[in-house]
Amino acid sequence: MIRIINLKEEGNKDIKAFIRKSKVVFNDVTKGVEKIIEDVKKNGDKAVIEYTKKFDGIKLNNFYVSNTEIEDAYKDCEDDFIKALENAKENIKEFHKKQLKNSWIWNKDKGITLGQLYNPIYRVGIYVPGGTAAYPSTVLMNAIPAKVAGVKEIVMVTPPDKNGQVNKAILAAAKIAGVNKIFKIGGAQAVGALAFGTETIPKVDKIVGPGNIYVATAKKLVYGSVDIDMIAGPSEILIIGDENSNPKYIAADMLGQAEHDELASSILITTSIRLAEMVKNEIKEQVKGLSRREIIEKSLKDFGAIIVVEDLQKAIDLSNEIAPEHLELMVDNAFEIVNEIKNAGAIFIGEYSPEALGDYLAGPNHTLPTSGTAKFFSPLGVDDFMKKSSLIYYSRESLMKDKDKIIKLAAKEGLTAHGNSIKVRFE
Amino acid sequence: MIRIINLKEEGNKDIKAFIRKSKVVFNDVTKGVEKIIEDVKKNGDKAVIEYTKKFDGIKLNNFYVSNTEIEDAYKDCEDDFIKALENAKENIKEFHKKQLKNSWIWNKDKGITLGQLYNPIYRVGIYVPGGTAAYPSTVLMNAIPAKVAGVKEIVMVTPPDKNGQVNKAILAAAKIAGVNKIFKIGGAQAVGALAFGTETIPKVDKIVGPGNIYVATAKKLVYGSVDIDMIAGPSEILIIGDENSNPKYIAADMLGQAEHDELASSILITTSIRLAEMVKNEIKEQVKGLSRREIIEKSLKDFGAIIVVEDLQKAIDLSNEIAPEHLELMVDNAFEIVNEIKNAGAIFIGEYSPEALGDYLAGPNHTLPTSGTAKFFSPLGVDDFMKKSSLIYYSRESLMKDKDKIIKLAAKEGLTAHGNSIKVRFE
Missing domain, CATH: 3.40.50.1980 (Nitrogenase molybdenum iron protein domain)
Incomplete structure (x- = not known):
């Protein structure tokens, strides 16, 4: 079953082992x-x-x-x-x-x-x-x-x-x-x-x-x-919860993530050891009635974790380091910490914004960066289907004002024909 | 030296031979x-x-x-x-x-x-x-x-x-x-x-x-x-000119492009056979004084061309097909045709906006898509150094209104734990 890691007690325990990093470069296929x-x-x-x-x-x-x-x-x-x-x-x-x-x-x-x-x-x-x-x-x-x-x-x-x-x-x-x-x-x-x-x-x-x-x-x-588009890996959720979060909802969202496949990753980071225990119990209960139980249990065992941290800031820092595909903020006044989130595919705010809402219906895209790539990739969107062209227009007078600088920079790079293309216009 | 291809006379001559397409997929290194x-x-x-x-x-x-x-x-x-x-x-x-x-x-x-x-x-x-x-x-x-x-x-x-x-x-x-x-x-x-x-x-x-x-x-x-960022190939220029364009400026800009390396490509598309001949002569004259003459001549011979077409629309269509890195519009009222340009890295408008201006000084980026990739890539820019996260917030009432639809879609995909994550919130 899912493990609880108490960073308050275990200190600098290396949690990298179960946090999947972006894909390896080469593969056998x-x-x-x-x-x-x-x-x-x-x-x-x-x-x-x-x-x-x-x-x-x-x-x-x-x-x-x-x-x-x-x-x-x-x-x-x-x-x-x-x-x-x-x-x-x-x-x-x-x-x-x-x-x-x-x-x-x-x-x-x-x-x-x-x-x-x-x-x-x-x-x-x-x-x-x-x-x-x-x-x-x-x-x-x-x-x-x-x-x-x-x-x-x-x-x-x-x-x-x-x-x-x-x-x-x-x-x-x-x-x-x-x-x-x-x-x-x-x-x-x-x-x-x-x-x-x-x-x-x-x-x-x-x-x-x-x-x-x-x-x-x-x-x-x-x-x-x-x-x-981006190179997508197995799906992930990271939930940040505090002592007031609803363990039932958190457990259900982690189970939803885990059913995707055995490599899916479900992580809860919380300031409350009590919440950690309650979520663990809820998971045990709820999983019984689910059709994809085997996949879920394997996924939670290999890539799931409940991590207990000192305070909310530590939870945010760890989340930014992991850069999860889906991030649920199940804490009080969740809107107030949104601006501290630097790396995440999609951010779900509050108790009634479960990941499944975003997967299917809310409107934002469900194609999201995985495996820590939210540090540099974005959700799929309109930008991905458009491209830009730069526009440059100078009048004769404007080019004249700048011509010596262009000729100088070109000369420094040894590109004399570049300089020539400016010179011929003023001969 | 650079060739002139008269598409008015030679009709559907295959010009693909010298238009470099995007890179091959695999290579020896x-x-x-x-x-x-x-x-x-x-x-x-x-x-x-x-x-x-x-x-x-x-x-x-x-x-x-x-x-x-x-x-x-x-x-x-x-x-x-x-x-x-x-x-x-x-x-x-x-x-x-x-x-x-x-x-x-x-x-x-x-x-x-x-x-x-x-x-x-x-x-x-x-x-x-x-x-x-x-x-x-x-x-x-x-x-x-x-x-x-x-x-x-x-x-x-x-x-x-x-x-x-x-x-x-x-x-x-x-x-x-x-x-x-x-x-x-x-x-x-x-x-x-x-x-x-x-x-x-x-x-x-x-x-x-x-x-x-x-x-x-x-x-x-x-x-x-x-x-x-994008995968960049050798540099290219495409110039569209008409009977009023200045052959001296066009020749100078093509030479500037050609000096980059032997694989660089310089193409003029024009409605005027007279301009074509004059540019060819200007190239012959101007190249004599240039320090990188050998590179230039090899580049123009292998990847340069002056193409004569029926009318301006054909020039634009061919340019959109080639999707050049740099496009100079050296025609009368160049601003009027900018909106017909669908694929180009940077568009230089008018006689006094040579490529060298954009390479060094004007402000738009000189890192541009090459080898036809302007069909899907953009100039380097601020967007390339930022990433996005989606935000999703629903209240209890809003989620309640949509819950049956989400549960239905999840069920259709066989993801019952997704449906469960909605259901538990309303039990």
Whole structure:
């Protein structure tokens, strides 16, 4: 079961052992994945057909998901599920619209205009895992920010099952989110096809979405040829609680995190040893009724912990050091400490803002930086689907004023033709 | 010499041959670079000392550049160089300050508050190449946006020469830009040291700055453990000109681009065959007086071109397809077509806004996406040194209204503990 570590008593105990750090650089699958991508780049659809047969166990000559297939899937879904998806869509759209940036220009001085142009990325690929990790919520969270940014074409890929079918809830979510094209392909071959294009699958400019180790490795390999989103690891929650926090809620949120997979991490940091004990007991009770009990217990044993610290400041410092994907502030007056949080993917404030609310419905993105990468990565958002161009305009008089400085700096770098390009304008 | 391709006459001639596309995925140096990084990760300073001896030809037991060394270098620089650097610094700072984003909250509804928190990245590493590619301007362009963003610690690395010295102009620029620590190390070993830390070199959260193939490969390999900036290729310019453009200025700007290195690319797209011929002649004349003539001629022969097209719209379309790093609009009323430019790193408007102005002094960043990556990458800027956290607050009443939808979506994904975390709050 989950351990309690009392840092008040055990002092400087090294807690690094169970805090997962960002991913290792190299892995054993790289070579195999390289081969698949090279093959898809060279042989296009033919290679994709072969790998789909090999890895997904189905020979498909056509990957394209037809409109009829999508409409049928949509009709097969229960009404309340569709309604919930529609509601989630509206909330996600509204929140992401608040993120939109405008192009701007700045008349810095007479004869000097500078600025930045914002443009959407033209075509984006979304990877959606199949099988048990086929999450319709993920389709919304990846496609809607792209739509809001103004992306013209969203291409979704998702692996087929042994009968050549894809998850109906996924197709319904794609329809609701406004995905433009869907292909039944998965794995490294799908990433290769999106990165370089094949006869039937269009080359995209950016690939986003979660995936297993093969998909993650493939994305890292094609980075630079296309853009990618962050490299996501197993999911995590960190909860900060005090003597007044509700142990039942905290336990439930930790269990929710732990059910994702055996590598998921659930940590409570608290100033109260009493709360620590109560949460531990609550976890024991609540886990009994849960369908994914085995996964949860393994996850809590390996990557879970309840850490007792001296005071709230220590809890905040430790949280900033861990840089969790999800951070719940279950303390009194939680809003007051928000500004002390430096590193976290999403911050959930107060007792009635559980992680599950953010996973599905509130509107902010659930694609968040994991494994400590919140120190430098951000939640997926509209910015990820736009890019900027700088604008520079100088009049003749303005350039004249600055010409000697430019010529001097160019000369110092040995770039005389740079200097010449200024000189010829004033000869 | 540079070729003229008349698309009016030659029709659909395939011009892809000389338009460089984004980098290939794999390269021969990966294995060697992996080994260096693993070694530095494992053996720290000891490994860095060995690789510095091997690749830079100097045994250094201490990499740290002292304050005395920096002050002496600064004093050794000419006054007008220092003044030009100071002026560039002010312009870069002013432009990048315009990019700063504020944290925001949104009271969406009674009992619902959402938002985004912006925080600077804590510690950043800047790679600065040595030897002939040691550019003080690059120090400013990488360090100042980080400063403006609020980065607490900027660590610069740059390789030593055979005598254990580093370029004085680089040190002066680092002092002016406000770099906090400088180490005399370079190559893949420097990237490994910054990514994982050693006994003397602090681990950073993000690595930026240009470098050769070893540095670029190392950055790509450590991506995910730290963040990196874009993967930059050889530099490029694309100029759009019409019958009224000044051939002398265009030729000078193409020569300025071509002197960077033999792989640099200079392209003119014009509606006027007359301009095409005149620019070709001007290039022939001006190149005679330039110090880097050999590099220029090789670059123009391999990657240069003057392309004649039917009309301005075709020029714009082709430019958007190429997605150049630098784009000069040397046509009448250039401002009017800016909004049609979808893909470009920086856009230079009119006859008196040559690329060299942007390289050194105007203020926008000169670190720009190359090789067609302007389709998805942006100029380096303040955004690259900040990260976001989502904020989510719901009251009990607000969560209650939405609870059934969340429980439904969680159930559909088989995540019953997620549903449980909502249910326990209303039992």
